[in-house]
Amino acid sequence: MSKMPEELMREKSERLSRVMELKEPDRVPLSFASCFGEFMAKYSGITVDDFLFNYDKTRESAVKFASDFLHDMLVLAPGAEGFIFSVAFSNHPDIAPLVRFLTGPMHDILHDKYTRWPGRELPHNIPFQFIGGEFVSLSEYDELIEDPVEFIIKTVLPRTCGTLEAPGSQQAMAVLVRLGMESLKFGSFLGALGADLAKVGYPSLPITFAYCPLDFIGDFLRKPTGALIDVRRVPDKVKSACEALVKPILNVALALKPAGANLAFIPLHLNEYLAPKLYNEFYWPYLKRIIVELYDNGIKSFVFFEGYHDAHLETILELPKGWGIAYFEKTDIRKAKKVLGGHSCVMGGLPIPLMVSGTPEKIEEYVRDLLKDVMSGGGFILAPGVAEIPGETPIENMRAIIKAVEKHGRY
Numbered sequence: 001m002s003k004m005p006e007e008l009m010r011e012k013s014e015r016l017s018r019v020m021e022l023k024e025p026d027r028v029p030l031s032f033a034s035c036f037g038e039f040m041a042k043y044s045g046i047t048v049d050d051f052l053f054n055y056d057k058t059r060e061s062a063v064k065f066a067s068d069f070l071h072d073m074l075v076l077a078p079g080a081e082g083f084i085f086s087v088a089f090s091n092h093p094d095i096a097p098l099v100r101f102l103t104g105p106m107h108d109i110l111h112d113k114y115t116r117w118p119g120r121e122l123p124h125n126i127p128f129q130f131i132g133g134e135f136v137s138l139s140e141y142d143e144l145i146e147d148p149v150e151f152i153i154k155t156v157l158p159r160t161c162g163t164l165e166a167p168g169s170q171q172a173m174a175v176l177v178r179l180g181m182e183s184l185k186f187g188s189f190l191g192a193l194g195a196d197l198a199k200v201g202y203p204s205l206p207i208t209f210a211y212c213p214l215d216f217i218g219d220f221l222r223k224p225t226g227a228l229i230d231v232r233r234v235p236d237k238v239k240s241a242c243e244a245l246v247k248p249i250l251n252v253a254l255a256l257k258p259a260g261a262n263l264a265f266i267p268l269h270l271n272e273y274l275a276p277k278l279y280n281e282f283y284w285p286y287l288k289r290i291i292v293e294l295y296d297n298g299i300k301s302f303v304f305f306e307g308y309h310d311a312h313l314e315t316i317l318e319l320p321k322g323w324g325i326a327y328f329e330k331t332d333i334r335k336a337k338k339v340l341g342g343h344s345c346v347m348g349g350l351p352i353p354l355m356v357s358g359t360p361e362k363i364e365e366y367v368r369d370l371l372k373d374v375m376s377g378g379g380f381i382l383a384p385g386v387a388e389i390p391g392e393t394p395i396e397n398m399r400a401i402i403k404a405v406e407k408h409g410r411y
Helices: 005-020 038-044 048-053 055-068 083-088 104-110 138-146 148-160 170-199 213-221 223-233 235-254 276-296 310-318 333-340 352-357 360-374 395-408
Strands: 031-034 073-076 207-209 263-268 300-305 324-328 345-350 380-384
Touching: 005 170, 005 380, 031 038, 031 380, 038 048, 038 055, 048 055, 048 104, 055 073, 055 170, 083 148, 083 213, 083 235, 104 170, 138 148, 138 223, 138 235, 148 213, 148 235, 207 235, 213 223, 213 235, 213 276, 223 235, 223 276, 235 276, 263 276, 263 324, 276 300, 276 310, 310 333, 324 333, 324 380, 333 345, 333 360, 345 352, 345 360, 352 360, 352 395, 360 380, 360 395
Parallel strands: 031 073, 207 263, 263 300, 300 324, 324 345, 345 380
Antiparallel strands: none
């Protein structure tokens, strides 16, 4: 007999709670995530631009996916990187969280230069692209350092958003009103989606968001290459800019604390491109400070360590025990569990090539062998190596992953 949604939610909540407390749950949790919606759109028979621009279709696709592919944690954020907009509104906690992700409709309103979207700049079934850009000159670091929020509002957004090119104009004021209205629609969508998922047995994630300061500079202001060159060309200014960004980033992250948020998602981008010396000088001190500050405020962090993070694994041990989830993309997951086991909850382990090109038999064999090595002692969540389900993943492979976890992931 199938379980009632309330029972499924209790089981999944307990499973996730225990694993984050570094204890053994009844079974290894399985997590899936999506920003592009490519697999969900394909599975539900709609286009990617439908998924990204029509909230009703997004909800229908997500619920169909969650119902048909039973797992424990679904992280769904149908939008591109938009943390710069959250920082712009970081002094307004009622607004900042709602513009964390740049959605398709927000792109239509802002005409931003950071992204390209299906059905607009791209074909209908191509996922959106975050292309970034260099919108701040080397000589403008001092203005950024003096007041990051004011500098972003008055200088950066007019350069990066076609409809905000004339600050204070009638058009710009109308655009901001439309952005506010759209952010309310997006907030309503998220609430409705959470309610829909609860009806099929998924607990809500009381999540907020943060960012690493150097990633912020690389993603939104100077391009990654510019930020990496700047750490050698103007090291003191980069450090001062990172220091200046800590407060507004924390303001964004803490905005949802009154609403019960106790987990902060932080994606890392430049971590794998920095040698340990530079990482420990320009990157880690500010990221560590943000994670610790959030932890002291009752918020654990959910950090996506993109790329290869093997060279920096030991630095994570400087964080408080049980600080949150370390989600790895390409890092050797067995090594990560060996180094961090008993200290950090480790997440990842499913190679994308195996998901896309493997057979169900190969998937079961891989999951069986991996879990045998990493599940002991708890503190492990199985997930794809990227925070996205590739659109080309065969349905039978998705089912094979779920079946293998159920079969081999029991404690």
